Amino acid sequence: ELKVEQNPLFLSMQEGKNYTIYCNYSTTSDRLYWYRQDPGKSLESLFVLLSNGAVKQEGRLMASLDTKARLSTLHITAAVHDLSATYFCAVGRWIGNEKLTFGTGTRLTIIP
Amino acid sequence: DVKVTQSSRYLVKRTGEKVFLECVQDMDHENMFWYRQDPGLGLRLIYFSYDVKMKEKGDIPEGYSVSREKKERFSLILESASTNQTSMYLCASSFGRRGRYEQYFGPGTRLTVT
Numbered sequence: 001e002l003k004v005e006q007n008p009l010f011l012s013m014q015e016g017k018n019y020t021i022y023c024n025y026s027t028t029s030d031r032l033y034w035y036r037q038d039p040g041k042s043l044e045s046l047f048v049l050l051s052n053g054a055v056k057q058e059g060r061l062m063a064s065l066d067t068k069a070r071l072s073t074l075h076i077t078a079a080v081h082d083l084s085a086t087y088f089c090a091v092g093r094w095i096g097n098e099k100l101t102f103g104t105g106t107r108l109t110i111i112p
Numbered sequence: 113d114v115k116v117t118q119s120s121r122y123l124v125k126r127t128g129e130k131v132f133l134e135c136v137q138d139m140d141h142e143n144m145f146w147y148r149q150d151p152g153l154g155l156r157l158i159y160f161s162y163d164v165k166m167k168e169k170g171d172i173p174e175g176y177s178v179s180r181e182k183k184e185r186f187s188l189i190l191e192s193a194s195t196n197q198t199s200m201y202l203c204a205s206s207f208g209r210r211g212r213y214e215q216y217f218g219p220g221t222r223l224t225v226t
Contacts, residue, residue, distance in 0.1 A: 009152075020203040031213060043155075043157050043217040081178060088154060098206065098213045099144055 002027050003093050006103035014111050016078050021106045023072040023089035032065050032072045033100065036085045043088065046074075076108075084110045105107035114169030115139070116218035118203050124224045129132030131190040133221050144186035145215065146170075146178065149200040161186055162208055193225045 003026040008051065013019050023032070029052055035043040047056045049065035049072060056063050062075045070087055088106045090100040119134035119203065121194050147155040147170075159178040167178050175197060179187045179212030186205075190197055200222050206214040 004154075012158070033214070035217075043204075045214055045216070048214055078145060090155075092213055097211045098215075099160075100154070100155075100215060101158070102147075104152055104154040 141205035
């Protein structure tokens with residue numbers, strides 16, 4: 001059974017600081033996704049990582065994938081308040097169709 | 113832009129009631145999904161459909177059924193609602209082809225069963 005673990009579950013950080021959210025998964029995957037969820041809102045797609053060594057960046061967020069270590073990271077650079085949200089990683093496997101298994105989420109709070 | 117809509121943002125039902133949650137997507141996607149989201153558990157897949165009238169069980173299908181009579185519409189049915197089905201329900205859709213994997217989510221329905 002595929003397990004996806006994120007850590008930390010909660011993260012409170014000051015504006016301007018850097019931090020990393022980790023996503024470990026237990027079996028071989030095909031793709032790794034990162035989503036953002038604001039309170040009371042739905043999930044917004046941030047990144048889709050397709051292969052080992054993939055790195056994608058958007059603004060202050062950068063995601064990477066190491067399929068050998070079964071690890072993805074979401075790095076936040078010089079955090080700003082509007083990055084406060086819950087971030088989910090999800091592992092995608094093609095089983096006739098793409099099936100996603102989600103991590104538990106990391107609730108990020110940026111303190112001014 | 114892909115748009116996935118859900119019929120209600122908030123719903124309150126009594127134990128034992130039959131509950132219908134509706135989801136509509138406007139991008140001609142083949143695949144549609146129903147998840148529930150609970151604190152500390154992330155999102156868990158209830159059912160998905162890869163074509164009209166086709167459905168497959170996800171990880172937690174017990175107590176739920178689904179219906180897909182038209183390509184754009186996917187319904188989640190709670191035959192007899194119970195308090196442990198109080199949750200946020202999220203619908204998603206995607207293309208059903210290799211290389212077009214991304215799932216697009218609706219706004220969610222927060223269901224409370226009393």
